[in-house]
Amino acid sequence: MKELDDYILQFGNLNDQQLAFIKKKAIAIDLQKDDYFSEAGKIPMQVGFIVEGVIRGCYYNNKGEEITRCFIAENSFVVDYVNLEANTSSSEYLQAATACKLLVFSKQDWEELAQTIIGWDVIRSKIFQNCLYLKSRKGPVISQDxxxxxxxxxxxxxxxxxxxxxxxxxxxxxxxxxxxxxxxxxxx
The missing domain is CATH 1.10.10 (Arc Repressor Mutant, subunit A)
Known part of the structure; x- marks a missing residue:
């Protein structure tokens, strides 16, 4: 999967053997539109790379209205990083806004990469920073019309x-x- 390689390599240098090991840990899954990748009230247990499709981050406000907070498209990682790392329940949903194809890493396999690949912690940190940025970027300014x-x-x-x-x-x-x-x- 060249897209995954290209994405990872923008954050650090890895050799072909290391990239092959990373891909070996990934499982390809399909999500139908409206399926959840991660759900509120549950502890996130996976990290995904979107090969095709769009995932949206959403939550319910105190009036019970569904609010879309962000969109994450192809060639990006998707994860509820804060709750994955803290091993706590999420307050948001990550839901397929379109049919999606993802490469998914279990939390255990994701952590095993850090124990196996020298320098993976730095790359992983940069990937998670980018995930946080994608989840928070470019939100509408409600004071605008x-x-x-x-x-x-x-x-x-x-x-x-x-x-x-x-x-x-x-x-x-x-x-x-x-x-x-x-x-x-x-x-x-």
């Missing part, structure tokens, strides 16, 4: 506009689907 938020979404996530359900985009932007439809109609 909805049209501005949507235009920024189009700039930040151009490949997602026609791939993920409008309900998820509306939730991410903090607007109703009807408002999002009006905004989209007015922009065209």
């Amino acid at each position: 909805a049209t501005t938020r949507y235009l920024e979404f189009m700039t930040n996530y151009p490949s997602l506009i026609n791939r993920v359900p409008l309900a998820y985009i509306a939730s991410y932007l903090g607007v109703t689907q009807q408002s999002l439809s009006r905004i989209r109609k007015n922009i065209r």
Whole structure:
């Protein structure tokens, strides 16, 4: 899997044998749209690399409304890092926004890589920093008007506009689907 190799190698140098060992630990899985990679109330036990598809991070607010916090697309790792490391229950969901293909590492195998590959801890740390960045980046600024938020979404996530359900985009932007439809109609 060249994409996985390329992603890992941007954070450090590994030889072909080390890369082969990493890939040997990964299990290919498919998630159908709306399947969960990680669920609130459960301790995360895996790290995934998205080969194809989009995962969204979401939670329920105190009114019971579903809020989309982020989108993570191909050639990125996806993990609830804080809770994986702390061995604590997650408060968020990582859900397939589209059908997805992932390479998945169990927590045990992920940790075994650190014990086997010299320098893996540094690479792993950089991967997790990037995961945290992807989960927090480019969020809409609620003080902006909805049209501005949507235009920024189009700039930040151009490949997602026609791939993920409008309900998820509306939730991410903090607007109703009807408002999002009006905004989209007015922009065209």
